[in-house]
Amino acid sequence: MNDKPALSRRHLLTLGGVASTAAVVAPWLTPSAAHAADAPRVPRRTLGKTGQKIPILLLGGGAGFDPKFDPKIARALQHGVDYIDAARVYAGGTCETHAANTLERLQVLDKTWITSKCEAHDGPGFEREVDVSLASLRRKSIDLYFLHGVEDPKILDNKELLASVDKLKKAGKIKYFGFSCHDGTVAELLTKAAGISTVDAIMFRYNFRTYGNKELNNAIDTAHKANIGLIAMKTQGAEASFEDAWKKFEKTGKWTKHQAVLKAVWSDARISAAVSHMDSLEKLQQNIAAAVDDEKLGQLDWQAIERYARATRGDACDGCGHICSAAVGNATGGSVNIATTLRCVMYHDVYGDAEKARRVFSQLPAAARDLNMDFSAANHACPHGVDVVRHMDRARQILT
Ligand code: SF4
Numbered sequence: 001m002n003d004k005p006a007l008s009r010r011h012l013l014t015l016g017g018v019a020s021t022a023a024v025v026a027p028w029l030t031p032s033a034a035h036a037a038d039a040p041r042v043p044r045r046t047l048g049k050t051g052q053k054i055p056i057l058l059l060g061g062g063a064g065f066d067p068k069f070d071p072k073i074a075r076a077l078q079h080g081v082d083y084i085d086a087a088r089v090y091a092g093g094t095c096e097t098h099a100a101n102t103l104e105r106l107q108v109l110d111k112t113w114i115t116s117k118c119e120a121h122d123g124p125g126f127e128r129e130v131d132v133s134l135a136s137l138r139r140k141s142i143d144l145y146f147l148h149g150v151e152d153p154k155i156l157d158n159k160e161l162l163a164s165v166d167k168l169k170k171a172g173k174i175k176y177f178g179f180s181c182h183d184g185t186v187a188e189l190l191t192k193a194a195g196i197s198t199v200d201a202i203m204f205r206y207n208f209r210t211y212g213n214k215e216l217n218n219a220i221d222t223a224h225k226a227n228i229g230l231i232a233m234k235t236q237g238a239e240a241s242f243e244d245a246w247k248k249f250e251k252t253g254k255w256t257k258h259q260a261v262l263k264a265v266w267s268d269a270r271i272s273a274a275v276s277h278m279d280s281l282e283k284l285q286q287n288i289a290a291a292v293d294d295e296k297l298g299q300l301d302w303q304a305i306e307r308y309a310r311a312t313r314g315d316a317c318d319g320c321g322h323i324c325s326a327a328v329g330n331a332t333g334g335s336v337n338i339a340t341t342l343r344c345v346m347y348h349d350v351y352g353d354a355e356k357a358r359r360v361f362s363q364l365p366a367a368a369r370d371l372n373m374d375f376s377a378a379n380h381a382c383p384h385g386v387d388v389v390r391h392m393d394r395a396r397q398i399l400t
Helices: 009-014 021-028 031-035 071-078 095-105 123-137 153-157 159-170 186-193 214-225 257-266 281-292 299-311 321-327 338-349 354-362 376-381 388-399
Strands: 044-046 053-055 057-060 083-085 113-118 142-147 174-181 201-205 229-233 273-276
Touching: 053 057, 057 071, 057 281, 071 095, 071 281, 095 113, 095 123, 113 123, 123 142, 123 159, 142 201, 153 159, 153 186, 159 174, 174 186, 174 229, 186 201, 186 214, 214 229, 257 273, 257 281, 257 299, 321 338, 321 376, 338 354, 338 388, 354 388, 376 388
Parallel strands: 057 083, 057 273, 083 113, 113 142, 142 174, 174 201, 201 229, 229 273
Antiparallel strands: 044 053
């Protein structure tokens, strides 16, 4: 068996070494392949109060993993990306089990950092879901466990929930606790969490579109000062609809749009890491290339990112649904949820994840799934010029 790392640094940077899946699986079927010592390593940063060093690039499981052996996991491990971001519901509920299958085969199931998350946000439900995750992952302990997709900051007032978290930590079932969030309440949640000692880490939407947001920046400062580990997600700032908008990004140097916006996130020292849902070896390879290269973005790169942000602003929803949903509230009895619906369109059209798009949409109340109305008031209300009418037309086609 050939245990040599599949990629040289030169290959990573030029992307000339992209091989077919079939070609790269074979050399990794030995456990030692997960520890290729001379492969370029992704740098690590400390994750807040956990004190643990994690890679700055995290392997997201949103797109799911191969049931038997996923070469993306093996390649990620070779480059020090030994952190998998899973969730109970990712990939139709298969993410945890499939990740464990590959890790077990590589004999690193207990040596790889696994974060998982659940959508039960009450104490007993949270405890039950942790037990299900432990069984799916075939582990006695999970490194970090999140409340998945928190929107309402009041959840953090739930003493029963926090008591359950403490109990799970004491029992060793989870080592650290936190939550993920991506809607309009991110800044509020970060600020509130700073005063709750039980919260160790937060994964939140953070990308080049939000750098100038003063409220968010103040909230990040507050959480960072409280030593909460901060993980960026949705770093690509994807547009609501498939518009080939990424083509508007002008490559000024060696970085692609995907690499440039990741490097932009890593340039913020308050952020420990960025999670990326990489559904192909090529994407993984490009992200690793950006992570292992310590060259910083130049002025031209930053200007290109800013121009791209401006050019695509009207297609990117920030999740501040209280603004646009209120504008059409009278017509809907307050039930419409534009932000979540547009996020579902993005899952479908940009991430290519129709299953997730339909699942998240189906979890909305029935009244919120009735999209047969005039959304033009939302167009006028949106401060970012998002064409809600057009995107809701698209939502009607693909989600209802
Ligand atoms: S459409 Fe506009 S107002 Fe509504 S959530 Fe998106 S960015 Fe905010």
